[in-house]
Amino acid sequence: MSEHQITKEATQEQLLYANILEKGMLIGLIIMFITFALYVLGIVKPVIPLEQVSSYWAQPVHEYLEAINNNFLHMDHPPTGWAWVALIGKGDFLNFLPIAILSGVTIVCYLAIVPGLFARNDKAMGIITLATAVILSLAASGILAVGH
């Protein structure tokens, strides 16, 4: 029963979660600064020329995606979901990498604490954590991105 004792200190899972979150956040932020510098300084050429970006951001997202596909990308479909991975060599789409890291670190934290929860026979919290990890992964997968 001692494993379920309430203490002033953060639990093992809480500390593990905090450490992974901290590292992921720092890595994401550092990469964001680097990729944005590569983009705005023109070191990595973007899909949409810098001087034309402002011509697109007032449009609804589906019109924006159609327009950049027709004008620059000429792909079979506008770049939604994980299509940015194929365009990572372009300055603007390179910036999706840190955004994906910042948006994905929580899923890693969740998956990391699940084994510990089950090992300590904390089944209810284990199931809740696993279910949330599945839901977050589904959101990240792009399967749920519908609309318009």
Next chain:
Amino acid sequence: MMLKKMFGKVGGIYVFLLCSLTLSPVWALASEVSAASPVPVVDGADWWKWPVILLVVTFIMGIIAVLGGVGGGVLFVPIISGFFPFHLDFVRGTGLLVALSGALAAGPGLLKANLASLRLALPVALIASTMAIVGAMVGLALPTHIVQLCLGGTILGIVAIMLTAKKSEVPEVPQADNLSSALRICGIYTEASTNQEINWKVHRTPAGLFSFIIIGFMAGMFGLGAGWANVPVLNLMMGAPLKISVATSKFLLSITDTSAAWIYVNKGCVIPMMVVPSLIGIMLGSFVGVRLLKIAKPTFIRWMVIAILGFAGLKALHKGLTASGIL
């Protein structure tokens, strides 16, 4: 006398910030631009102007958010969608990433200090993040003017909550309910000001979890962080101490906003030229805000945040009604 002088100076800064956010000629330009043409007229060589303006405004917003005790997202979406030429789809996507980054930055420290409770957050996050996905999908499927109208109504609702909601440092919880007992949602923390150890537990857990269906949905639909709703539910409804509620709410945003942010990212609602200056601006503003906090007058700032949000809410309503052809 010196204190008076200092408060006078700080007051001056607030008035400047308020004016900067609401009366700047930038807004006139933005409104003119969006009214005249759906595509803002910016000279090719001046492409950097809007990102720089965004950086400056989000920097000011970051200061005000810290001083006013609100999240960056709740200020970002109504102000940027109301006064900048960016489409609401991109503003909501960026707003979620702004709120998410703030929560990611604060989360590890709050968890390590045992102020944010993982056990309290996990069940709440399951419901809130699921509903944030639904909200994001609904928000992206609805016509923009409907979302704009609902956003205006929601922001004015948040103003009403801020005006009326009370807080309780350590609410009286006579007995933990069955669900929170089964999930062992409880803890101990040391109140630094009194050095007193506080044993806390929660009650009305089913009702609290039910509230997060609505909160998660709204967070996803409008791209708002949901601290304005999380804290009253955790503190007043479920009976968690105020400090635990505020810290857990901030950490909770890192989960709720993750789920909604993925929907917006996968739909393509991310323009790096908007996202990165906004994140940098908010982060730098938050650092300055934390330093100003020591000499700040919380009541004054709170009123200022309420005024800004009220104005931005009315602007969103006006835009929605105009786009609907009602005005």
